[in-house]
Amino acid sequence: MVKSIRILLADDHNVLRQGMAQALEAQPDMTVIAQAENGKEAVGLALKNQPDIVLMDINMPQMDGVEAARQITAQLSQTGVIILTMYRRDDYVFEAIKAGASGYLLKEVELEELLEAIRAVSRGEAVIDSAVASRVLAELRQPVGPEPKPKLAERDVEILRLLAQGLKNQDIADRLSLSEKTVRNRLSLVFRQLHLENRTQAVLYALREGIAKSDQPDEDNA
Helix, strand or coil: CCCEEEEEEEECCHHHHHHHHHHHCCCCCCCEEEEEEEHHHHHHHHHHHHHCEEEECCCCCCCCCCHHHHHHHHHHHCCCEEECCCCHHHHHHHHHHCCEEEEECCCCCCHHHHHHHHHHHHHCEEEEEEEEEEEEHHHHHCCCCCCCCCCHHHHHHHHHHHHHHHCCHHHHHHHCCCCCCHHHHHHHHHHHHHCCHHHHHHHHHHCCCCCCCCCCCCCCCC
């Protein structure tokens, strides 16, 4: 039996939200457990229902999606937040990532791509829309000041490189002849050492520092 991904939808546009709920409910591996029409309600429903995924707009009344994502991820470490928005603006992307979001997608995304993103984030992966990814990476490659870079162990560098390639913890463990628990523990230590909140930030760090290479172009032509 397929385990259902439990989803909370947060969007102040009722028609759009309800249409999305119908599309997700039609999937055999997804269940919409709650719907919120503002950020404050989204936080309350997330804490009450502890969904696997929160699919959230940015511009909402009472509390925006970025602040709602920050509060949800701070209290529910197993819940993945995907920002689904009309905005390509870099500052929104950066704020969402810093808030702990595991995904950032534009509302123009195709349904199949959205479904795959939900499944990917539920597996612990990170998803950033290709239309904004190259600009994010270009910004992150800019110098950030004289603060010395933390020295990572060679094995941790390898783990980050494989993580940036999209491998799951078990796949990384198999590749490096480690246990999945060892990979998970080392990633937790790396996150603390580098002051990273989630896998999305870890992937971006690996790309910025040249640990891994991106297939994205240097400029966004969208």
